Amino acid sequence: MSRPGSDLTLLLLAGFRTLADQGAAELARRGHEDVRPVHDFALHAIHSGADSASELGRRMSVTKQAAAKTIATLEERNYVAREPDPADGRRVRLRVTDHGLAMMQLGxxxxxxxxxxxxAQVGAESLAALEETLRSLVGDNAIRLDSPGWLARDMDAVSPPAPADRG
Amino acid sequence: MSRPGSDLTLLLLAGFRTLADQGAAELARRGHEDVRPVHDFALHAIHSGADSASELGRRMSVTKQAAAKTIATLEERNYVAREPDPADGRRVRLRVTDHGLAMMQLGxxxxxxxxxxxxAQVGAESLAALEETLRSLVGDNAIRLDSPGWLARDMDAVSPPAPADRG
DNA sequence: CTTGATGGACAACCAGGTTGTCTACCTAAG
DNA sequence: CTTAGGTAGACAACCTGGTTGTCCATCAAG
Structure with a gap:
């Protein structure tokens, strides 16, 4: 039974997983056992401006509650620090710690x-071509870093129905 | 900040997600709203011989308990039927129902x-080249259909530590 | 000062997985 | 025939990452 469509889909998944798993394993080997790709991802988002739970949630297409949970574990593990915002009594500012920066760098x-x-395995041209093709195929969805649960655990992915968060 | 490694990883993820999400959406549109890719995947495994919870678990690299849960929902939704194995009192044989077969076909x-x-978008050659490159890169991991939670929800992925199931 | 929107916290709940434990049943070795 | 070991399945407890729903404090605008 040849199923070109499914095969392609699985192939892409396999490619992603290979990289992600190896990356996570290596990260663990080099001292960050408590990190999952979501964490690295969230850290990048925070570092590049999503410095509050609500904002982080928006960037990751996840409810603010879910974002808050992620932040809580990130804080627990000392990748992120929370400080009250002097300018807005409601907000709690997020800051990536040195430990967090080191992890991002390492990652x-x-x-x-x-x-x-x-x-080295397939040649620079082939890989570049692959990236080019893929990039033109996924287009807008490309670096939409809103990969909800997609990076959780050793890597997971969920595509929830665009949370509205009526809260 | 250019990060070729992460970009490639995200690109593969984006490619997978694009296909998977569109596929799930289309499947829903055509009458299978209660299906997630894991289900399609599990169905294939069952249909191609993994006709017991334990065996299904093995194929999907998941504990038999997890497999049993999947089977339970699949049975609930009438994609699979469970029948006692006349030859082995311990086993409960799994069979993909007509409804299940229809879903597999549609998928x-x-x-x-x-x-x-x-x-049509990038040309047959480019796509074939992409597949070829990817195939040679992922090698063994290629069609290892053991995508644990990797296909759950609208699609998620987990890479658990190769469950042993001492049960 | 009221009204509305926003940030954050808390609780309940869900899906999908994992352990751990227990029973039933098959099988092979004495 | 009996017993010991391995396998199939069920059940319960628990974890993670997500989602609702609810509520309060605070800001911003009228």
């Missing part, structure tokens, strides 16, 4: 290494 | 259509 190095390894 | 059509749409 970037690791993934870049993994990509280089792939380049 | 295949949908995903094939999606692939064709992609082919």
């Amino acid at each position: 970037q190095e690791i993934f870049d290494e993994l990509r280089e390894r792939w380049e | 295949q059509e949908i995903f094939d259509e999606l692939r064709e749409r992609w082919e």
